[in-house]
């Protein structure tokens with residue numbers, strides 16, 4: 001009965017041409033359902049992958065951030081949990097790690113931990129040109145980033161929060177032409193900047209954009225996500241947990257009754273699945289320094305996307 005109702009809802013919504021992840025027929029949806037051949041996710045099921053529109057390269061849908069979580073000292077008590085966080089991440093078949101030169105020591109810590117375990121080859125690193133003005137300052141920062149990450153190239157170079165946009169985007173493209181960067185992107189993290197981000201995406205058509213999106217912050221649905229789909233721009237989602245604040249909002253609440261049947265066993269998985277069930281989204285990058293939370297987050301990257309009824313149910317549940 002419930003399945004039939006969901007099917008009818010999905011069919012009606014699709015017929016109306018509305019966004020519905022469960023029914024979408026774009027290339028991204030097809031690849032989302034295609035199992036990754038790299039490795040098994042935490043529950044032994046392969047992570048879903050989605051294609052980068054500008055190249056067709058596939059990315060696992062769960063990535064990770066490093067803001068806060070990798071800003072630690074060099075004691076064993078601070079580094080050992082991160083070693084395990086990375087071990088579980090790669091064992092689960094995930095690859096994309098987002099960082100920035102302005103996340104204090106995050107690039108140094110990430111570079112050191114990848115190097116000591118010879119994991120650079122498994123990592124798909126996204127970093128940024130951040131808080132700099134002028135080409136020379138941007139280039140100096142990028143060269144320092146390579147040194148800190150102990151690498152000679154990065155997969156994605158993003159202009160952080162649209163700062164010094166024209167100059168830094170031109171530099172990122174120059175570095176892409178030189179083979180030091182494979183993709184270029186732009187980022188922001190707050191609702192009020194989304195119109196500006198949309199204007200930039202429209203004018204510049206970068207390979208990637210990165211923006212905040214969560215069950216309670218859905219502004220990206222208005223212009224940013226439709227533009228990304230129209231122009232073929234890959235989308236990274238930051239702040240899917242609102243920097244952790246969402247968990248206190250649901251602390252006393254049970255998961256929706258349909259969650260277990262949908263393979264969801266935690267609120268973290270529900271929040272990540274919510275972000276991933278928008279058809280514009282390529283990969284979500286939750287940050288944690290705790291191994292068990294990493295395993296939890298990876299579980300959101302398997303199985304089907306949420307349908308529209310489940311998405312609405314989560315919005316209502318979180319309030």
Ligand SMILES: NC(=O)c1ccc[n+]([C@@H]2O[C@H](COP(=O)([O-])OP(=O)(O)OC[C@H]3O[C@@H](n4cnc5c(N)ncnc54)[C@H](OP(=O)(O)O)[C@@H]3O)[C@@H](O)[C@H]2O)c1
Nearest residue numbers: 065066067187189238239241242243244268286287288289
């Ligand atoms: N402008 C930009 O480009 C921009 C801006 C913001 C963020 N970002 C990127 O996006 C990444 C993610 O954003 P974010 O770090 O701000 O916030 P987030 O991923 O929404 O939330 C991170 C918080 O959630 C907690 N958490 C993680 N997994 C959990 C789980 N399974 N259960 C319970 N709690 C969990 C973490 O705590 P613990 O560490 O204690 O587990 C941390 O406090 C950043 O790290 C960064 O790489 C980019």
